[in-house]
Amino acid sequence: MTDSARIPDDFIESLTASAHMVILTGAGVSAESGVPTFRDAQTGLWAKYRPEDLATPQAFARDPELVTRWYDERRVKLASLAPNDGHRAIVAMQRWALSRGKQFTLLTQNVDRLHHAAGSEDVIELHGTLWVWRCESCGVEREERGGPFASHPLRCECGGLRRPGVVWFGEMLPQAALEAAEHAIASCDLFLSIGTSAVVYPAAGFAQAAKARGARVAEFNRDPTPISDLVDWSVQGNSGNSATTLPELMRRLEEN
Ligand code: BJW
Ligand code: ZN
Secondary structure (H helix, E strand, O other), X not given: OOHHXXXXXXXXXXXXXXXXXXXXXXXXXXXXXXXXOOOOOOOOHHHHOOHHHHOOHHHHHHOXXXXXXXXXXXXXXXXXXXXXXHHHHHHHHHHHHHHOOOEEEEEEOOOXXXXXXXXXXXXXXXOEEEEEEEEOOOOOEEEOOOOOOOOOOEEOOOOOEEEEEEOOOOOOOOXXXXXXXXXXXXXXXXXEEEOOOOOOOOHHHHHHHHHHOOOEEEEXXXXXXXXXXXXXXXXXXXXXXXXXXXXXXXXXXHHO
């Protein structure tokens, strides 16, 4: 089956007719850039570590050196990685939508900023970013784009511990991002979930919320997920190189 056959015609029709599309992305979108996903059995970040050992405030309090090293290694590796054709297709979709007077909202759970690097505008980061580090004591935030940190853990001038600006389990999502997401979901007529396992809340509930308010919902993902049965279209496949689902979707849109 060719990729073009995989994108249903009635999905293209809905997309063309929609007034406000919301895209929610997850780690699968960055997989073909070389960023490990979280839950892939062999290569995922949680294949080697338990999330509660590294991605919670309790883990950081218990062992700030370990947690800082882990995020620093990921940060340094990320510096050598680049956006893929899936990120670029999402940029093209945004431009396609805005040039037709449609509303477009991009929500991401990713902390890598590869959407920004590709050229996406107004990205709403639900889980923060690995690039900005914040002092736990005085709250000062600074972008860290250089090489490996000289010491682990990282200390602020005030003496406090600096932590990655990501959202850990048990923490609230940034309020502005959450409000923007809720607002977009309340007014969208088409919702696309891309490259996410749809297990981490509140983002995992967005597709259902969009559906409940009457939007059509599509999922583009390599594997089936808990939302696959509730969506109107479930397109299985990789998203990130030129022969895969998102670039193919963009080619189909440009024909219209
Ligand atoms: C491809 C592909 C390719 C591969 N092409 N596809 C309601 C019910 C139950 C629990 C809760 C609830 N509400 C809140 C909770 C608690 C918790 C939660 O959801 N737990 C669940 C695990 C059960 N949520 C929270 O704590 C959140 N905070 C919150 O809700 O605050 C209020 C509150 C607190 C406590 C209780 C109640 C309320 C915060 C969540 C923060 C998540 N943080 C992380 C780590 C970020 C830092 C870091 O980078 O280390 O965010 S966890 C991790 O998972 C990361 C991701 O953003 C997130 C989602 O993962 P994602 O992106 O979906 O990746 P994967 O790996 O899971 O999936 C990749 C998919 O891609 C797969 O399906 C592949 O098939 C596919 N794929 N290659 C296309 N090439
Ligand atoms: Zn400080």
